[in-house]
Amino acid sequence: GQQVMQIPQYQHVQEGEDFTTYCNSSTTLSNIQWYKQRPGGHPVFLIQLVKSGEVKKQKRLTFQFGEAKKNSSLHITATQTTDVGTYFCVLGVGNFNKFYFGSGTKLNVKP
Amino acid sequence: GAVVSQHPSRVICKSGTSVKIECRSLDFQATTMFWYRQFPKQSLMLMATSNEGSKATYEQGVEKDKFLINHASLTLSTLTVTSAHPEDSSFYICSASGGRDQPQHFGDGTRLSIL
Numbered sequence: 001g002q003q004v005m006q007i008p009q010y011q012h013v014q015e016g017e018d019f020t021t022y023c024n025s026s027t028t029l030s031n032i033q034w035y036k037q038r039p040g041g042h043p044v045f046l047i048q049l050v051k052s053g054e055v056k057k058q059k060r061l062t063f064q065f066g067e068a069k070k071n072s073s074l075h076i077t078a079t080q081t082t083d084v085g086t087y088f089c090v091l092g093v094g095n096f097n098k099f100y101f102g103s104g105t106k107l108n109v110k111p
Numbered sequence: 112g113a114v115v116s117q118h119p120s121r122v123i124c125k126s127g128t129s130v131k132i133e134c135r136s137l138d139f140q141a142t143t144m145f146w147y148r149q150f151p152k153q154s155l156m157l158m159a160t161s162n163e164g165s166k167a168t169y170e171q172g173v174e175k176d177k178f179l180i181n182h183a184s185l186t187l188s189t190l191t192v193t194s195a196h197p198e199d200s201s202f203y204i205c206s207a208s209g210g211r212d213q214p215q216h217f218g219d220g221t222r223l224s225i226l
Binding site for chain 1: 145147153154155156157160168204206212214215216217218219220
C-alpha cells in the first residue's frame with residue numbers, strides 16, 4: 001500500500017502556541033486532504049489541496065502542498081483547546097479513487 | 112448537509128456469526144463509498160473502495176470472501192463480516208463521496224466485538 005509518514009505522532013502545546021504537522025509520501029500524489037478526528041468521533045473533512053505549491057487558509061489553519069506534490073503541512077496559529085484532536089493527512093492516489101490515511105498527529109492543548 | 116449514517120454503532124456477538132454493517136448517505140448521492148478499519152490509537156486503514164453498481168476493489172491483504180461489500184444504490188453500501196472471529200474485532204468506519212474532487216463524509220463507525 002501507499003507509504004505515508006506523518007510527524008510528529010504526538011504534540012502537547014500550551015494554549016496560544018503554534019502547532020505544525022507534516023505529511024510525507026513516497027510517491028507523487030494526485031491530491032491531499034486533511035481531516036480532524038476528535039476523541040470518540042469520526043474524521044471530519046478540513047481541506048483538499050490539488051495544485052503543486054498550493055496554500056490555503058482557514059482562519060488560524062494554514063495548509064500547504066509541496067511543489068513536488070509529495071508532502072504537505074498543516075499549521076495552526078495560536079492554538080485553542082478546541083483544536084484538540086488527531087489530525088490526519090489523507091493521500092489521494094490515482095484518479096481520486098483511492099485514499100490512504102496518514103498515521104495522524106494527536107494534538108493536546110493545555111489551557 | 113452531507114450526512115452519513117452508519118449502523119449499528121456497536122455489535123457484540125459470538126464467534127462464527129456473520130455481521131452486516133450499513134452505510135447510508137442521507138442527503139446526497141454517493142458514487143463512491145469507502146470502508147476502513149481502525150485499531151485503538153491507530154490510523155484508519157482502507158479496506159476497500161466501492162462504486163455504485165460495480166464490484167468493490169479490495170486493498171492488499173483484505174479477504175474479499177471474508178468482508179463482503181455491496182453497493183447496490185447511490186445511497187447505501189453494506190459490509191458483511193462473514194463467520195466473524197475474535198481477531199475481526201475492531202472499529203469499522205465507512206465514508207461516502209459525492210464524486211471526483213469531493214471530500215469524504217464519514218459515518219460514526221461500528222465497534223464490533225466478537226466473543
